Amino acid sequence: MKPKIAFFDFACCEGCQLQVINLESEIVDLLGLVDIVQFREAMTEKSDDYAIAFVEGSITREKDIPRLKKIREQAAILVALGACACIGGVNCLKNFQPLEEVRKYVYGDKADWYETFAARPIDAVVPVDYYIHGCPIHKEEFLKVVKALLLGKKPEIPTYPVCVECKRAGNVCVFELGMTCLGPVTRAGCGAWCPSHQDSCQGCRGLVPDPNTNAEKEVLQKYGLTVEQALGQFRIFLGYTEVAK
Amino acid sequence: MKYINVHVDHVTRVEGHGNIVVNVKEGKIEECRWEVVEAPRFFEAFVRGRSYLEVAHITSRICGICSVGHTLASLKATEAAMGVQISEQTRLLRRILIQGENMQSHVLHTYFLAAPDFVGAPSVFPLVKTHPEVVLRALRLKKLANDLCDVFGGRTVHPITPTVNGFTKLPEIKAIKEIRKRLAKAKPDLEATVELFKSFQIPDFKRETEYISLKSKEEYALYDGVIASTDAGTTPVENYRQWTNEYCVPHSTAKYTKNVRESYMVGALARFNNNYEQLSPGAKKAAAELGLKAPCYNPFMNNIAQLVEVVHAVEESSRLIDELLARGLQEEDRRILIKAGRGVGAVDVPRGILFHDYTYDKNGVCVAANCVIPTNQNHGNIQKDMEAFLPHLLDKPEEEIRLSLEMLVRAYDPCISCSTHLLKVDFIK
Numbered sequence: 001m002k003p004k005i006a007f008f009d010f011a012c013c014e015g016c017q018l019q020v021i022n023l024e025s026e027i028v029d030l031l032g033l034v035d036i037v038q039f040r041e042a043m044t045e046k047s048d049d050y051a052i053a054f055v056e057g058s059i060t061r062e063k064d065i066p067r068l069k070k071i072r073e074q075a076a077i078l079v080a081l082g083a084c085a086c087i088g089g090v091n092c093l094k095n096f097q098p099l100e101e102v103r104k105y106v107y108g109d110k111a112d113w114y115e116t117f118a119a120r121p122i123d124a125v126v127p128v129d130y131y132i133h134g135c136p137i138h139k140e141e142f143l144k145v146v147k148a149l150l151l152g153k154k155p156e157i158p159t160y161p162v163c164v165e166c167k168r169a170g171n172v173c174v175f176e177l178g179m180t181c182l183g184p185v186t187r188a189g190c191g192a193w194c195p196s197h198q199d200s201c202q203g204c205r206g207l208v209p210d211p212n213t214n215a216e217k218e219v220l221q222k223y224g225l226t227v228e229q230a231l232g233q234f235r236i237f238l239g240y241t242e243v244a245k
Numbered sequence: 246m247k248y249i250n251v252h253v254d255h256v257t258r259v260e261g262h263g264n265i266v267v268n269v270k271e272g273k274i275e276e277c278r279w280e281v282v283e284a285p286r287f288f289e290a291f292v293r294g295r296s297y298l299e300v301a302h303i304t305s306r307i308c309g310i311c312s313v314g315h316t317l318a319s320l321k322a323t324e325a326a327m328g329v330q331i332s333e334q335t336r337l338l339r340r341i342l343i344q345g346e347n348m349q350s351h352v353l354h355t356y357f358l359a360a361p362d363f364v365g366a367p368s369v370f371p372l373v374k375t376h377p378e379v380v381l382r383a384l385r386l387k388k389l390a391n392d393l394c395d396v397f398g399g400r401t402v403h404p405i406t407p408t409v410n411g412f413t414k415l416p417e418i419k420a421i422k423e424i425r426k427r428l429a430k431a432k433p434d435l436e437a438t439v440e441l442f443k444s445f446q447i448p449d450f451k452r453e454t455e456y457i458s459l460k461s462k463e464e465y466a467l468y469d470g471v472i473a474s475t476d477a478g479t480t481p482v483e484n485y486r487q488w489t490n491e492y493c494v495p496h497s498t499a500k501y502t503k504n505v506r507e508s509y510m511v512g513a514l515a516r517f518n519n520n521y522e523q524l525s526p527g528a529k530k531a532a533a534e535l536g537l538k539a540p541c542y543n544p545f546m547n548n549i550a551q552l553v554e555v556v557h558a559v560e561e562s563s564r565l566i567d568e569l570l571a572r573g574l575q576e577e578d579r580r581i582l583i584k585a586g587r588g589v590g591a592v593d594v595p596r597g598i599l600f601h602d603y604t605y606d607k608n609g610v611c612v613a614a615n616c617v618i619p620t621n622q623n624h625g626n627i628q629k630d631m632e633a634f635l636p637h638l639l640d641k642p643e644e645e646i647r648l649s650l651e652m653l654v655r656a657y658d659p660c661i662s663c664s665t666h667l668l669k670v671d672f673i674k
Contacts, residue, residue, distance in 0.1 A: 011284040014260055015309020015402040021357070022401065024388035028380070031373055042357060043368030044257040060284050090306045093291035102290040110493045114285050136309065136402040197399040197406050198414040202302065232295070236303065 003150065006038035006050035008071055010057030010064050011091050011119065015136040016082035017041050017056055023139050033150060052077045052149060058084040058091045059125050061115045072126040077149060080121070080128045083135035083237050087206040090135070091119035092239030121240055130155050135204035135237060138190050158188040161208050162201050166192035174200050180220050182233060185211040204237040213243040247272050247639065251647045258358040258368065260310055260660040265650050269639065277635050279627045279654065289614040297323050297583065297609040298409060304601065304616065305403045308660055310353070312403045313346035313394060314594030315601070317468065321590025322601040323409055329581050334574065335411050340468045341565045342397040342407065343592060347467060348558035349390035349401060350595035351513070351551040354658045355442070356383035359548045362652050363445035379441065382434050386555070389427055393562060396420045411579040418574065421566060428563045435556050439531050442552055448649065451542040452633045454626055455509035457488070458516040459593040465516070465523040465557060467593045473519050475540065476505040482591040485600045489617050501625040502617070508625030511597025512657065513550035514541060528557035544630050545656045551595070583609040596620055596660050620659045627657055
């Protein structure tokens with residue numbers, strides 16, 4: 001019998017699920033190997049009998065918690081899909097402003113209608129088995145993880161920084177192009193997606209295990225950022241991690 | 246007398262979370278409501294304090310499907326605030342990129358989200374077995390559009406290279422020529438798509454409303470233009486607040502907009518109605534074959550207008566690429582003079598006209614932001630259409646009413662994650 005998989009989302013842009021639908025060359029083969037039983041963005045048919053759950057989005061309100069816990073109870077394997085689910089992502093930018101003020105700024109005198117609390121990754125609420133990082137996720141990495149799970153293996157994700165892939169790609173270092181970059185402390189696996197397009201890495205894949213963030217902050221300052229600006233660099237995607245606080 | 250109770254929790258095959266509630270007692274409609282229940286994310290609040298170079302990368306994350314559109318609206322607003330005049334080359338590259346996004350989003354919607362209703366399938370996945378040639382064709386067209394965005398934006402979902410006053414990296418000529426060849430070969434797939442959609446029974450329902458889109462003298466407007474309305478003429482994009490008039494509704498879960506009437510429509514059908522004359526020859530031919538004529542007041546025909554725009558995107562991006570190849574690409578100086586100011590950027594994206602509005606301080610730090618997104622502009626019109634459509638359905642079985650209303654919502658291709666403004670109210674049952 002084919003393993004049953006399901007997709008769920010919380011606060012996010014649904015771009016990571018879109019990346020799955022964007023697997024134009026592989027999706028037909030993939031459908032031969034798994035049964036997708038729930039995927040609201042793409043299908044009406046729906047079943048709560050699934051073994052593997054892919055969850056996109058961060059948790060931003062009380063009512064998200066029981067829903068996520070229910071998914072966790074059902075799924076034998078729970079995979080966090082994308083930066084919002086894995087590390088909190090851009091949603092956590094709001095955590096650095098008083099939430100009352102944030103609500104009022106967007107919704108004025110109707111602010112009370114909007115329930116919200118500090119945004120957090122899903123592993124702040126339930127245990128997560130595996131992570132597919134990135135904003136958005138890398139399609140090839142999604143396939144790699146799915147293949148490993150189908151073979152009953154533990155998916156391997158890189159523990160080295162983006163710099164390794166960037167050097168391998170033969171890129172000129174973006175620091176040399178006059179920009180700053182979080183590549184030295186960010187987990188690889190994207191093939192140095194942004195630096196290969198002469199843009200800086202903003203850390204969307206999360207930090208490597210044991211990152212030397214103090215050295216990174218010093219480098220950022222050496223290249224002209226103030227302490228506040230250096231910290232700000234970490235807040236775009238890494239707002240939930242210690243380094244950004 | 247008839248009792249009908251339809252409650253669709255989380256309409257499927259749309260981007261984001263929305264509900265339909267219908268309650269009919271003894272043949273009388275007591276409730277008929279379109280609700281939006283997405284978690285709010287507060288982008289406008291949290292871009293404050295960010296540098297002008299980061300804002301587009303952050304606001305791109307409002308939506309995965311229309312991230313190119315958000316990026317371009319954002320860059321245009323920032324450039325307007327700082328008084329930056331972009332080069333012809335940058336403008337040309339962006340116009341190609343926005344065609345790519347329109348095509349990928351429309352192919353996704355027409356084939357994957359809307360078409361299953363017309364062939365009686367719950368999703369595209371069962372069609373892999375029953376209609377493999379249709380699915381493979383849809384995937385080919387989608388891949389072509391996504392690859393077009395990859396070449397010109399570095400990535401389809403959250404593009405990398407578009408930046409203030411240019412691109413961090415220019416596309417490679419070899420890749421441009423390659424994609425140009427593939428665009429030329431797309432014709433049979435487009436023709437087959439038109440044939441397929443010709444066979445679909447589109448519900449016969451009309452309700453005239455106000456149609457709002459960009460309008461440009463130069464072309465079928467997506468990237469540039471003034472705001473145009475079928476009721477109110479034209480106005481510069483800077484006046485957008487006077488025409489969008491956002492307001493909150495106690496029993497709705499989204500901010501609504503209105504201009505001349507109680508609601509207005511944006512998106513492919515609004516563009517088609519306002520700018521039909523400027524469509525490419527192939528797109529006009531497709532419209533004629535599909536029975537779409539301007540002005541059209543049937544919201545279900547938005548699906549068909551999207552398909553017409555897919556044909557337009559292929560022909561128009563081919564034309565623009567030829568222009569680009571003829572003039573060549575050169576590295577440009579992207580440096581700008583940072584200054585304080587406010588700017589509005591508007592683009593017409595797959596689901597309709599989109600506005601970003603920022604104010605910067607003298608250091609280029611964002612101090613105020615407002616985004617008005619297409620789906621929020623359509624919520625009021627979806628509600629009004631539902632109210633007008635439901636009385637025609639009352640003698641039908643509940644299941645058919647449910648499906649018809651879902652199809653109506655889906656025709657708008659709502660993109661609810663773009664929920665910079667959305668709210669949630671719990672209903673007392």
